[in-house]
Amino acid sequence: MNIEQAMDVRQQRILAALENKNTSxxxxxxxxxxxxxxxxxxxxATHGVLRLLIKLDGETVAAxxxxxxxxxxxxxKLAENVSYHEFIPHTDRLDYLSPLMNNTAYVLAVEKLVxxxxxxxxxxxxxxxxxxxxxxxxxxxxxxxxxxVGALTVxxxxxxxxxxxxxxFELLTGARFTTSFTRIGGLAHDMTPEVITAVKEFIExxxxxxxxxxxxxxxxxxxxxxxxxxxxxxxxxxIAMGMSGPNIRAVGLKHDLRRTQPYLVYNELDFNIxxxxxxxxxxxxxxxxxxxxxxxxxxxxxxxxxxxxxxxANEPKKVLPRKEQIYTRMEELIHDxxxxxxxxNPPVGEIYHAVEASKGExxxxxxxxxxxxxxxLKIRSPSFMNLQSTSQxxxxxxxxxxxxxxxxxxxxxxxxxx
Amino acid sequence: xxxxxxxxxxxxxxxSILGVREFRGETTVHVKKEDILNVCAFxxxxxxxxxxxxxxxxxxxxYTPENRFEIIYNLYSLSYKHRIRxxxxxxxxxxxxPSVISVWPGANWPERETxxxxxxxxxxxxxxxxxxxxxxxxxxxLRKDFPMMGVPDSIPLPRK
Numbered sequence: 001m002n003i004e005q006a007m008d009v010r011q012q013r014i015l016a017a018l019e020n021k022n023t024s025x026x027x028x029x030x031x032x033x034x035x036x037x038x039x040x041x042x043x044x045a046t047h048g049v050l051r052l053l054i055k056l057d058g059e060t061v062a063a064x065x066x067x068x069x070x071x072x073x074x075x076x077k078l079a080e081n082v083s084y085h086e087f088i089p090h091t092d093r094l095d096y097l098s099p100l101m102n103n104t105a106y107v108l109a110v111e112k113l114v115x116x117x118x119x120x121x122x123x124x125x126x127x128x129x130x131x132x133x134x135x136x137x138x139x140x141x142x143x144x145x146x147x148x149v150g151a152l153t154v155x156x157x158x159x160x161x162x163x164x165x166x167x168x169f170e171l172l173t174g175a176r177f178t179t180s181f182t183r184i185g186g187l188a189h190d191m192t193p194e195v196i197t198a199v200k201e202f203i204e205x206x207x208x209x210x211x212x213x214x215x216x217x218x219x220x221x222x223x224x225x226x227x228x229x230x231x232x233x234x235x236x237x238x239i240a241m242g243m244s245g246p247n248i249r250a251v252g253l254k255h256d257l258r259r260t261q262p263y264l265v266y267n268e269l270d271f272n273i274x275x276x277x278x279x280x281x282x283x284x285x286x287x288x289x290x291x292x293x294x295x296x297x298x299x300x301x302x303x304x305x306x307x308x309x310x311x312x313a314n315e316p317k318k319v320l321p322r323k324e325q326i327y328t329r330m331e332e333l334i335h336d337x338x339x340x341x342x343x344x345n346p347p348v349g350e351i352y353h354a355v356e357a358s359k360g361e362x363x364x365x366x367x368x369x370x371x372x373x374x375x376x377l378k379i380r381s382p383s384f385m386n387l388q389s390t391s392q393x394x395x396x397x398x399x400x401x402x403x404x405x406x407x408x409x410x411x412x413x414x415x416x417x418x
Numbered sequence: 419x420x421x422x423x424x425x426x427x428x429x430x431x432x433x434s435i436l437g438v439r440e441f442r443g444e445t446t447v448h449v450k451k452e453d454i455l456n457v458c459a460f461x462x463x464x465x466x467x468x469x470x471x472x473x474x475x476x477x478x479x480x481y482t483p484e485n486r487f488e489i490i491y492n493l494y495s496l497s498y499k500h501r502i503r504x505x506x507x508x509x510x511x512x513x514x515x516p517s518v519i520s521v522w523p524g525a526n527w528p529e530r531e532t533x534x535x536x537x538x539x540x541x542x543x544x545x546x547x548x549x550x551x552x553x554x555x556x557x558x559x560l561r562k563d564f565p566m567m568g569v570p571d572s573i574p575l576p577r578k
Contacts, residue, residue: 069550076535077559081566112442239496242472242524253496260499349441352492352503354473365492367478378476380492388527417550 034062037399041070045148045403048413050387052402059399064391068384071417079377083343084110085320087377089180094379095415096177097140098133098358100169103182108263109353109364110184114346116318120265122186122311127264128199128302129172129181130355131295135206136165137358138246138288138295145285145407146217149226157213161206168198184344185319186312196303203299210296214289227281231393231405234279241392242385245360246291247409249275250283257356269301281408288410318344343372352380359383359410379418383411420445420500423467430460446503454491454506455516455542461493461502462521469493469502472518475528477536481562486510487536491518508538517542535560 040051049070055063075094079087091106092099104126111117118126143158166176172195173179173188181188217223233243235251248255256273258266274290276283313319320339321332346368354363360382367376386409393405424445428435434453439446449457461469473492480486485507493502508515517540519525529540531549537558540546547553557564557572 069548069552072550074559077564077566115442239470240523242522255496261501350446350490350503351442351444352473352501361473363473363492365474365476365490376476376478378474378478378490380474384527385524388524 039402041067045406046413047144047406047411049417050406050411050413052390054394054399054402056399061394061397061399061402064394064402066387066390068387068413068417071413073418075418076377076379079374081373083340083372084184084346084374085339085343087374088182089178092178092180093414094381094418095137095357095359095362095383095412097412098137099177099179100129100173100181101133101137101355101357102362103180104130104264105353105355105357105362106364107182107184108355109351109366110344110346112353113349113351113366113368114184114318114344116185116313116315118186118313119310120307121190121309122313123265124302124306125187125191125311126182127266127269128191128299128306130264131298131302132165132168132199134358135292135295135299136162138292139210141288141358141407141410142213142217142285142292145227145281145404145410146223148403148407149223151217151220151223154213154216157209157216161209161213164202168195168202171195171198183312183320185315186310190311199299200303203296203303207293207296210292217285224282226401226404227285227408229278230281230397230401231408232278232280233389233393237392238279238389241389243360243389244382244385245356245358246287247284247360247386247389249273250287251279252277257354257361261354263353263355265302266298268305269298271298271301281404284408284410345370345372354380357382359412359415360386362415379415381415381418383413383416384418387411387416420502423461423464423502426464426466427457427460431457444501444503446505448505448507451506451508451515454489454504455518455521457504458491458518458521461504467502468495468497471496472522472525472528473501475518475525475532477532477538477560479536479560479562484509487513487538489515489532489538513537514539514541516540519543534558537561 035056037054037056039054040046041049051067053065054061075090078090088103091102094102139158139162143155147155169179170176173181233251235253238248238251252275254273254275259273271294274287276287316335321336325332326336348368348370350367352363352365354361362382363380365378366374369375394402424438431453434450436448436450461467471494473494476490478488478490480488487508489506489508491504506515515538517529529543530547532538533546534549534551535558555573557569
């Protein structure tokens with residue numbers, strides 16, 4: 001028996017083994033039958049551990065049920081048991097693609113509850129890091145969307161840019177992902193001139209590199225046609241379903257909390273809110289793309305306008321003192337002891353504060369009973385609310401469009417599952 | 419504008435508005451449980467309010483003998499760019515509350531989450547499944563009597 005015959009026998013045996021186990025199903029006409037398909041939770045196109053149960057009619061999606069909870073870590077329960085300061089590291093793990101933005105959103109909510117405000121310089125630095133986080137998050141969103149619909153190269157290019165940003169984050173905070181950089185009433189420390197130079201250098205070379213990436217996509221007929229007119233949602237539906245962020249701006253609604261309910265220093269800066277009307281995957285992609293360009297403008301303006309001064313509010317009973325002062329001064333030592341052991345003790349009350357995060361409206365609802373830890377902390381996560389529309393977006397479409405729709409929604413499961 | 423809304427709300431529902439509180443510039447309106455659906459529909463359609471965007475719905479456990487649970491509705495108006503918060507008390511003896519998905523379809527998942535975490539049953543919700551926890555889980559994790567470390571053996575592990 002020569003090698004070819006041996007291979008043939010081998011193939012025959014594998015086929016026989018397969019048939020013996022009753023794994024084959026025969027249809028008269030495969031396209032006439034309904035099929036239930038399970039996608040995820042371990043699926044590269046679900047951006048984490050999202051599970052979709054899909055009912056197919058031929059190649060058309062008849063129904064789709066998203067299942068969440070595979071990454072549920074109970075952060076809201078945890079928040080009730082740790083002090084306000086201790087919860088800051090946990091916010092890194094919500095939207096793990098823009099941890100600096102989550103840090104900022106959380107401390108802004110706590111500051112509103114406590115009734116203090118960070119100094120001007122800290123506000124500017126927070127704006128810079130928020131926008132840097134937005135750029136990095138959108139870069140991944142665009143890259144992953146391109147990869148999901150088959151354009152692999154751009155993903156590596158956007159990751160090259162993200163890598164440069166993570167070097168800056170490491171220089172600034174000491175960590176690449178788990179930054180925990182903000183503090184109640186300020187920041188962990190000031191932005192050193194070294195970091196400012198690094199940010200400037202990055203921002204100078206970034207637009208050109210970014211143009212390379214998007215030229216690859218915008219002139220790619222396959223990419224554009226995979227997204228154009230796919231996963232359409234109307235303006236009324238998007239509002240009713242509570243969508244936010246770039247997804248709602250892709251249906252022609254100029255809703256951006258940076259402009260409608262300004263926080264930090266956004267009302268002193270000059271930038272546009274990109275809005276498109278189509279409500280399809282391509283519109284969502286273009287809104288993200290334009291937002292990156294606006295974020296670059298914001299970072300540049302902040303670098304120019306940034307005042308000098310302190311980065312911690314002068315509120316000794318609420319803001320953690322500096323390490324060197326704790327070691328040398330009695331009063332700071334007492335304050336540090338009280339803050340670490342008893343917490344910031346905001347007054348009795350409840351607040352809701354939302355920021356425009358890279359994925360949408362990221363809000364923190366906090367109930368305080370005057371204790372050092374929150375009585376109740378609710379995270380309003382944009383990915384959770386955006387994912388709610390998945391069924392509407394994919395139903396009636398083709399099965400291969402599901403990955404495009406998911407990529408264009410840009411959910412992060414760390415945030416959706418909390 | 420927001421004060422007009424609250425005044426109109428009081429005039430429209432004199433018996434169902436239990437109180438209005440201001441804190442840090444935010445308005446919280448306590449609403450009688452039975453009337454929450456009407457109040458929400460009114461706020462959504464009223465000219466002065468137009469709260470067409472439901473930011474969030476969540477529960478809270480006050481851990482009191484009466485009116486133990488709270489349901490909190492954080493609403494936003496895309497037209498006037500203002501926020502309001504509604505609050506409903508739910509007693510432990512009667513864990514039912516009207517669902518508001520007929521007013522905001524987006525309330526679907528937040529209500530499921532509230533059911534998952536506090537065990538509050540939303541009447542009129544057509545798909546009230548658990549959001550995060552497994553369906554066979556018997557406890558409601560965000561209640562204050564649920565221990566932080568969890569209940570041993572409450573989630574069965576796969577057999578080896």
